[in-house]
Every structure is written in C-alpha cells, then in structure tokens.
Amino acid sequence: MPTSEITYQGNLRTEATHLKSGTTIITDAPVDNQGNGEAFSPTDLVATSLGNCMLTIMGIAARNHDIDMVGAKVSITKVMSSDPRRISKLEVIMNMPPNDYSAKQKKILERAAHGCPVHHSLHPEIVVDFTLFW
Helix, strand or coil: CCCEEEEEEECCEEEEEECCCCCEEEEECCHHHCCCCCCECHHHHHHHHHHHHHHHHHHHHHHHCCCCCCCCEEEEEEEEECCCCEEEEEEEEEECCCCCCCHHHHHHHHHHHHCCHHHHHCCCCCEEEEEEEC
8 A cells, every 4th residue: 555645736835645644744845946835845845754754763663662752843944955955964953852871771771873774774875963862
C-alpha cells in the first residue's frame, strides 16, 4: 500500500496526504528557488524529518529504559549548495530537558539519535553537524 499521495496544486505548491491517517502537508518552493516560501519546502521536510526521526528513536530508547526526555527540542539549519542544487549540510542542535541523566542514560540516548533511519538514509556527502546539550 502506498504511504502517501501528492498532488501538484500549481504555482510551485504541492499537497501531500498520508493515506493511513488522512493528514496533509503543503509544500512551497523556497523564495531562493522561484517560490513563495509560504510552507515547508521539500528540502525543509528532509531536514525536519531528520530531527523528528532522531527524537522518535530517542523516545523509543527512553521509554525502554525509563528515561524522561519529554520536552527535548531539536533545531535544524539546512545549508544548500548549488551546481547541483542540493542539501550540503544539516546543523542539528538538540536541547534536552533539565534532568539528572546518568552517563549510561546519555550514552543510550546519543546512540539512539545517531541510529535514526533518516540519518542512515541521507547521502554520505551531506554533512550532519550534531550538537547535544544536556
């Protein structure tokens, strides 16, 4: 079964529907690529997916090891290059909520973040600069 269905709306905008839930996402081309920049661009979604994936996989590890990480936040900066136009770098800054994490818990969560499937799916030439603040 397909995961999603995407319809071109015109004016460099798409609407993607997650078929199982019916949830939709609108994308716009960015201003620096002839678009209006009124929504996530497709490359913004790649960057955002990395942060979502890292937090989700960490959340699974946290649940399995009884670690409270509710409130953890990720900020992603996407750096584009040209010729060809592509993502060249993703700067990931993660801030964990103030908890008294043990060295073991930190290791579990850091390993989980680096084990994210989106991270493993990125082209090896994309630099992922990951900074984690406890």
